[in-house]
Amino acid sequence: MTPETLPQSIDRVDLWIVIVGLGLGSFLLRFAFLGLVGNRQMPEWLLRHLRYTPVAVLPALVAPLVVWPAATGGDMDPARMTAALVTLAIGVFLRRTLLAILGGLTVLYLMLWLVG
Amino acid sequence: MDLGLPLDRAQASRCVMTSYAEPSADTSTRPVFLQGARDGAPFLLVVAPFAMLFGVVATEAGLKVYEALIYSVAVIAGASQFASLQLLRDGAPVIVALVSALAVNLRMAMYSASLTPYLGEAPLWKRALAAYFLVDQSYAVSIVTFAKRPEWTVSQRLAYFFGVILPICPLWYAMTVVGALVGSTIPPALALDFALPITFIAMVAPMLMTLAQMSAAVVAIVLALIFAGLPYNLGLLIAALAGMVTGAAIEKRMEARK
Numbered sequence: 398m399t400p401e402t403l404p405q406s407i408d409r410v411d412l413w414i415v416i417v418g419l420g421l422g423s424f425l426l427r428f429a430f431l432g433l434v435g436n437r438q439m440p441e442w443l444l445r446h447l448r449y450t451p452v453a454v455l456p457a458l459v460a461p462l463v464v465w466p467a468a469t470g471g472d473m474d475p476a477r478m479t480a481a482l483v484t485l486a487i488g489v490f491l492r493r494t495l496l497a498i499l500g501g502l503t504v505l506y507l508m509l510w511l512v513g
Numbered sequence: 514m515d516l517g518l519p520l521d522r523a524q525a526s527r528c529v530m531t532s533y534a535e536p537s538a539d540t541s542t543r544p545v546f547l548q549g550a551r552d553g554a555p556f557l558l559v560v561a562p563f564a565m566l567f568g569v570v571a572t573e574a575g576l577k578v579y580e581a582l583i584y585s586v587a588v589i590a591g592a593s594q595f596a597s598l599q600l601l602r603d604g605a606p607v608i609v610a611l612v613s614a615l616a617v618n619l620r621m622a623m624y625s626a627s628l629t630p631y632l633g634e635a636p637l638w639k640r641a642l643a644a645y646f647l648v649d650q651s652y653a654v655s656i657v658t659f660a661k662r663p664e665w666t667v668s669q670r671l672a673y674f675f676g677v678i679l680p681i682c683p684l685w686y687a688m689t690v691v692g693a694l695v696g697s698t699i700p701p702a703l704a705l706d707f708a709l710p711i712t713f714i715a716m717v718a719p720m721l722m723t724l725a726q727m728s729a730a731v732v733a734i735v736l737a738l739i740f741a742g743l744p745y746n747l748g749l750l751i752a753a754l755a756g757m758v759t760g761a762a763i764e765k766r767m768e769a770r771k
Contacts, residue, residue: 406575411607415597415614416580420587422615428644430626435640436633443626445761449729450627451656453756454620455717456730457737457749458649459710464738468706477707484711488718494657497715498555505707 476508542672545665549676552658556650556681558708562699563591564685568692570595574602578693585689589648589682592746593617616745623753624652631659632674634667643671646678649713657716725767729760 439447463481465471484501488494564585571581576598588594597614601607624647632643654677659670692698699705721727733756740748 426621427647430629449757449760453733454753457733457752460734460737461741492719501711
């Protein structure tokens with residue numbers, strides 16, 4: 398990222414293949430069920446699984462970010478860990494999303510300020 | 514998702530506006546759209562620095578400002594944009610860059626499936642538009658709210674979804690350009706990297722009510738950590754699928770017991 402390590406210039410054909418291909422491919426992934434299944438009835442077993450998509454995929458997405466934050470170079474960070482646990486506790490016990498966000502951020506900044 | 518307090522006030526104001534209509538038969542879309550925009554607003558904190566960073570990285574990789582912008586408009590998925598750009602920059606074969614980045618986006622198909630029971634009846638072009646705007650944040654906010662508001666019509670759900678998009682996606686494009694032009698992003702001392710985990714935790718935690726939901730989350734978390742080292746975000750897919758299977762299996766057992 399420094400001027401000394403000048404990046405080799407990206408081939409323009411490669412770049413546009415990736416932009417167009419990734420754009421189209423990502424759209425098709427997003428459209429797969431919404432577009433192709435639409436209002437056709439899905440089988441009960443599939444719907445049963447889909448009900449658990451948010452409570453499975455979002456925690457799975459977040460867990461590594463909490464345990465190994467990129468901002469600390471992947472080292473476990475007491476401030477971020479505590480903030481995540483406080484957010485979780487407020488969310489589970491009080492069931493108020495905004496309160497949980499504010500509580501989590503407050504703890505995060507307090508801890509960063511205290512621990513550094 | 515109502516972010517806590519706005520619920521009562523929003524309901525109250527809707528009743529004032531449509532006091533002649535029965536509250537239960539309220540199918541108006543405008544208040545729902547505005548509620549969506551409000552619920553999406555906290556993600557400004559997440560999206561702005563991330564998009565700026567992409568603009569910075571793109572110009573450092575030698576992309577013109579308009580190329581960075583088209584990248585963000587065409588793909589509109591941060592992690593895959595970073596992954597593909599990095600691979601191109603490292604001189605990886607174009608097919609490797611493309612397939613790796615698409616693998617990172619496989620979770621979008623799960624989002625699509627998960628939203629289909631709620632939006633499937635909408636006209637095709639609206640579903641296509643919603644699909645284009647299906648990102649982590651719009652999915653998370655919408656699915657949490659749809660589960661809470663089973664009485665909403667399809668038009669209301671779409672209005673809400675597009676409301677959520679309003680503060681998120683235009684900012685994604687704009688801040689890419691700002692990052693590319695300015696060449697620097699928001700200082701890391703602000704710890705905005707952690708706004709995304711906190712917001713997602715805060716949205717999902719109130720959904721964890723039944724044993725099945727909690728087990729799904731715990732299995733997903735444990736497996737996501739175990740398989741975090743797998744390439745192409747495969748750990749996320751394994752963890753999410755295992756969590757879904759766990760939740761569904763427990764739900765079925767509990768039902769059978771009744």
